[in-house]
Each structure stands twice: as C-alpha cells, then as structure tokens.
Amino acid sequence: MSDRLEDAITPVDAETAATHVDSDAVVAVSGFGAVGYPKALPLALAEADRDLELTIISGGSVGTEIDTALVEASAVARRYPYQSRPAARAAVNDGTIAYQDRFISAVGDEVALGSLPEPDIAIVEAVAVGDGWFVPSLSIGHTAAYVRAASALIIEVNSAIPREIGQFHDVYERELPPDRKPIPLEHPADRIGEDRIRFDPDALLAVVETETADDPYSFREPSATDREIAANLATFLEAELERCSIFDDRIALQFGVGSLGNALMGALSDIDFGDRDVYYYGEVFQDGLLEMIENGTLAGASATSFALSVEGQRQLFSDIDQYSESVVLRTAALSNSPALIDRFGVVGINSAVEVDLYGHVNSTHVGGSRVLNGVGGSGDFNRNSPLTITTLPSRHGAETSCLVPMCPHVDHTEHDISVVITEQGVADLRGSAPRERSRLLIEGCAHPQFVDDLKAYVERSEASGGHVPHHLESAFSWRS
C-alpha cells in the first residue's frame, strides 16, 4: 500500500472513520456509472447501531454498499441525483426516501450554489492520496465540486484499482458565474487539467484503506430487438453522414447508459464511417467501446466513468498505457457540458420508456408515477445535441406499446427529439408539425398490433382540433 499513501498519512479503519459522520449529515459521495464510489464507509454506517437520517448526494449511480445496504438499514432520508438499485428504487417509490433526479451536468453547480443541500462531508474513493490531493478511481463525476463544497473529507484508498488509472484522468474545475470562463477544450479527446483533485488538507478527517472491486453494471446480451434497433440506427446514421456537412471530417457520438446503449455502441463497428474520425463523447465508457478503441474504429473517447463489466475492467487494466492515449475521463460538468455538446456537435443517442405521438419522451417513470432510475445525462444530450435520437423497442412485453398517445411523465419535450428509432423503423421528426409527427411515428415506429388503436386516437383527437390534438378523456385509456 506504500505507493498509495504518502508517508505522513496514517490510515484508520472504516468504523472509526464513520464516527465522523453525523447522524443527519448531508454526505456527498464520489461515484458515477456504478463505479468509483466509497465502499467501506457506507457499509460501516449501515452496520453501525445508529439512528441515521442521511442525505446522500452522489455523482451518478453507485453500488449496493450505498443504494442497497445503507437503504436497507433505513439510514437514507434523502437522495440526489440518480439511483439505479432495487432497494433505493423501492424506497423512493414508496416515499420513504425523498429523491429528486436531476440533469447530471448541473449537479456540481447546484451543490456549489446551495440549490441542493450543502454537504457536511465528502466521502470519496481514490487510488492514491497525498498532501492536499487525491487521484480518483474509476469515475470522476462531480467529486471535485463536492470536495470543494464540503468542509470535511474522508478518503477511501482502493488498492483493487490500479494506481495507473490516473493516466486517464483530466480534472478541470470551472469558476462559478458570473465571470465563468469558456471551457478551453478544443477537441473531444484533449486534456486541459490534471490527474488529481485538490483539497484543503485541514478538511481531511480520515483515510481508509480498502481492496474491494466495484459492483458495476452487468449488461445482458443484445436481444434480437436490440440488434434490429441497431441496424435501423446504422442505416439512418450512414445516410445522415452523407447529408449533413458538419459530419464530413469528424463525428462525436454519445450513447445512454444501459444494455440497449451498450448494444448500440457495440454495433457501431458495422457502420461505414468512411475516412471520418469517430469519437465517443458521453458520460459513461461501456464495454461496447473497448473493442472499437482496440481495432481503431474509434479515434478517441471522453467520459466521466468507466461503467465496465468485470471483464471490461480486466481488459482496460491490462493495457492502461495504450488505452489512455485516446480515452479521457473528465468531470461530469465537462463530459455532459451543454456548451461542449454544442461545440463538438455531439449526436445524442438515448433510450426511453415510451414516446408519445408528438415526440415527447418519458425516460424515467412507469405509469407516470413509479420511477425507474432517473433522467441522468439524457437531458444534457437531448437538449444540446444538433441531432438527438431516441431508441427504444416498439413494445414492452406482449401487451404494452412504447408509442402512446400522451406520455404520463415527460422528461424530454417534442422540441428536443430529432429522430425516433424502434425495431420497426425510423421516424425522422425534424421540421414536422404535430399532426405530421403522429403519422410519422405510427408508420415508422409503432408495433403493428397497436396501430389501429393509435390511429383511432389520432382521429378522435383531431376531431376537436388544436395544434397538438389530444382527447384528454382517453389519453391514458386509449386501448379499445
């Protein structure tokens, strides 16, 4: 462990460190894409015989140590900005945890400006710690902002992650408004910062040594539907590469987190990109991208998290020198920056729960009420990309259409979505009026079994007129 800690630092055990956390503390933790989060402290807190009412602010999703163990110990009263574990989801949906899901890009600012609760303490995972600095582990997220906002800090140093992971990191912190400078990043895979996060040494309460692997996502194998969606996406993208001159020399793509996103990333190898340089510019680096870096399909990648499977991690760790030449890990404020998405012209490709006849998208709630995970970074990209593509199956199971008359929860409006792609086909909604959109979506994307009912809804709605025709009485009971 000597290469992980500077000599002057004496580690303590997690139980001792956990006593620094007040029972109603606002705790900001590292972690994004279910990696790079603290592990020993949350478990020690979950196992302590204490009556805890913690507020937990993470960068993005974290592992079971936080969103399962702490939740099952009834220690979490409040949670931001994202969760993706069954225990946390159940507690959020029954109202025991007060949760608000937030757009990822701005969460660091929201903490800095007091729009979210002010952190009492930051608990972060690192691969190395020195005097006033640490090197984050597998994700960067909003850790730098949280460390800056909190007056106390506990660091877990995880020797299960190679020390060399810092070769990927590019930590660049922005000023706050009103004299905030433009981000000086000129190219998707450039570096403008350093490998470490700086902190006030007086804030450091404890360092804890761990040697625990992350509890990352596992992705299912692509289904037949996933592959059909990927094929439709490939056909559409190839035509768009020819059509739109901003993609002549270079294209940057983002894919959402999850099995479909991972499958779509993997399918990029089948697209003929010609001589273009292809970059990934998104929030998570998933397994699907590793091989593309390896075989040179991808010129580079920028993310804030290595949301890799265990096998993917092994592959990454096996050749950090090579991968770090073209892969950069940034703060979430930069990986998801509205300004950079705009400047690089990133094509945003995100999945959804359902899409309505006018192109509004629900990416978070079942039945309008029960949240799955959270809006996450999809909003950052859907809002700021010059070309935003929503990919989803045309139905869930045998009886549920993913094209519906009206989404009972809207995360992305008709203005955000350029194109919708299902395994049935493509609906290019750009420039179309609402009455045209309903036809494009039914013809291009609906599952055949729902087409008659959807057309009947359109007819019923248009009978009473309006720019966005709706028949509110049957908007949620449209199946005849």
Next chain:
Amino acid sequence: MSDRLEDAITPVDAETAATHVDSDAVVAVSGFGAVGYPKALPLALAEADRDLELTIISGGSVGTEIDTALVEASAVARRYPYQSRPAARAAVNDGTIAYQDRFISAVGDEVALGSLPEPDIAIVEAVAVGDGWFVPSLSIGHTAAYVRAASALIIEVNSAIPREIGQFHDVYERELPPDRKPIPLEHPADRIGEDRIRFDPDALLAVVETETADDPYSFREPSATDREIAANLATFLEAELERCSIFDDRIALQFGVGSLGNALMGALSDIDFGDRDVYYYGEVFQDGLLEMIENGTLAGASATSFALSVEGQRQLFSDIDQYSESVVLRTAALSNSPALIDRFGVVGINSAVEVDLYGHVNSTHVGGSRVLNGVGGSGDFNRNSPLTITTLPSRHGAETSCLVPMCPHVDHTEHDISVVITEQGVADLRGSAPRERSRLLIEGCAHPQFVDDLKAYVERSEASGGHVPHHLESAFSWRS
C-alpha cells in the same frame, strides 16, 4: 433616402421584388419580438393573384403583414419557429398551417444544418444597405444565419427607423460544429462583433424602399394581480441576493415577453440591489427597462429585439447616443445562448399557462391542444439558468386554476424550475422531492378556492404510491 443606399443600388417596388419569390418557396424573414420584419414584400405577396404555399421561417414573432395578411391570403403552408397573431394561431390550431414552435437559441443552427427546411430566399429589413452588407433594423434574431443559408436575398430598407439604430448592434457569427469556438463575450454588455450583416452580393435580387413603422406588441397596464406577483418576486429576489454569493457583485436577469414580463421588469426599480451591478440579459428589450436605463438602476442590457411600444420606440430613438452606451442588440444565438446564460449566471423569469403539482410547466397550450404562441426563448433560459423562476397568476378568470395535478402539455420539466411565484406567494422547489413539491405548491401558490380539490387529488394519488404520485383516471378531471 440617399443615406440609406449606396449609389450603385437601384431600388425596385415591392410588387416587382415579390416576383422573385416562387410560389412554394421557403422564405426566411428577419423579425423578432414583432419588430424588424419585412413589411412591403409580405403585403405584395398577400395581394398578388397567386396560389402561394410558402414556408415562413422567422427569427421570432413578426407583425400583421406576415402573420395576418399572408395567412388570411392562404399563402402560408408551413411556419417556424414562433407566431403570436390571432390569424396565424387560428390557422395553426385548425391544422391549415403546419407549425412547429422551436427553442429560439438553436433555430439558426437548425436552418444551417438542414434540420428545418432549407431557405430558398431571405427577405430582411434593414436601415442601410451597401455592397455586401446591411444594417438590421429593430431586431437581429437569426437574420445573419438565414442570409447565410439562403442563395437569394431581398432587402427592405425602412426609413421610418433611424439609421443610427445600428449603434446598438453587435453581430457576431459562430462557426458550425465540430470545431465551433467558445463565444468570446466576457461581460453581458460587451461588444464582440459589428453593426452589420454581410452577404454575397451575387445573392441580392432586389432592394425595396419602405417607410413603415413596425406593428409591435402593446402591453396592458399592470393589473392588481401582476403587482402582487411582482411584489412576491421582489421579496424572494432580495432574500436570494443575500443568500447566494454568485450575485454578490453583479446580477443578470431575463424576463419573458409579454404583459406580465413587462410589468415585472418595471417593478425591478422597487428592489434593493445594494451596490450590485444589475444587467438585463434576455431576448427582448421591453418598455419596462427604458426607465431603469435612464435612472441608472440598470447598468446595461443585452437583447435581440427592441420589442417596444410606439411610445417606447419614440423614447429610445430620442437619445440613441446615450442608450447605446449600455444597451446591445445581438443575434438570437447569443442573446439566448445556453453557454452564456450559464457563464453569466442569468436568472430566468418566465411566465406560464399552468404549473402542475410536481413543477412541470406548460407555457404554450390551452387544454393540452390549442397553442397560444410558442415556447420561444423560455426554454433556453429555464434550462440553463442557475435560478429559474416561473411567474403566473394562481387562476385564469374565476374558474380555472393555474396549479393543476398534471399539465396536459409540458414545455419545461420538474428539473428546470427552481421557484414558482403567484400572487398568493412563493414555492421554492429547489432540492424538494415530488411529494414535497405538491405541498409547497399548494401552500405557496394555489388560489384558495382550489386548495381542497388539489389536496384531494394528492391524497388519491399517494394512495397508489410512486415517486411522482398520479391518479391518471382523474388527472384531467380533478375538480369535484
């Protein structure tokens, strides 16, 4: 007129110029905030005995010459990105005009990238024309992007507007992605461009002389409700100035277009801003700001349109030298730039049709179907401001609550809105979970006559659980 046209240019009459417009042309016009739009050409087209099916793309709202006369002549088949006149609104709602309302900031890019129809011709209003350049009149909007995208150009030179109006202008054009540079504007009222828009002289088909005043907005006098909303806003803002350190030295505010926005701007004089420099950074410069510039309350203002009443115009024109020291007119891509709203920390203050119990906002559609104007710039600010305030009356008329269980049309999601203010009070939604939001909104903002029904809806919804509890069967029929 000799000071308006260079010697080599021979003007023609509008009827002659109008023959250059094909019957199914995509026509991009100048105009924003109902000023600075072409007048003679649209009237000539409306009066021509031709079967027209035009697509009209404006910067923002325009006057009756386009959205009334051309519409009533059945000459408009398609319309982007905003309309605000009864004739256009009626045709959009009955489906005769295919309309899509768009977020303002990106419309220039959407035209450049072919996400909207490619303009065949640009028709613009200017105060002066030379060899390959013109000086726009009372608005800049997306005119520069439209002129660049179209291969043909007709210019109306309006001598009813002072030539000196160009002293306000700052036209700065951005590169397209993927090597788009950061916007080099460092301060809300700085200048980085020039007073004119450049064009390819070969594209110029005709110049037409006009001397016609704009047909701008007229604002109603502030009502008692407007004044109560303004007073609640003032109280909230004064507390926020103390609380949040990014406002210590300087604050930039944006107000939406319209009578309430105008009334709120006028009420700024009552707020104690201390030693802070106060700037307006928004899309329209309305009457409410003139006096604040005059008396020094406002250090400066940036907009893309002088959406002034006739009296306001007169006041502005009377001392262009003085006003232009602190007032700048920019392209809409910069006045509404997501990156600049973020960097300057602009506080966005916009009105709405209705707000739902969880903070989703409908700013465009009545009954979910019938559009009023369009989403306009509200989305640019609501999405990117560190503090976004939605102001609206608690009810419309005697029987319609503006706080509803579920918005039947969503323009801005729960994630965008920090604070809701009605004449009843304030609901600060920052950091709150959905079940907390419904209580904050009912207690803070609801009209008393609807409180019981709203609480009954909450109870009904929460009985079936969920993160965002809804009772879909009664979401739109909640009044008992």
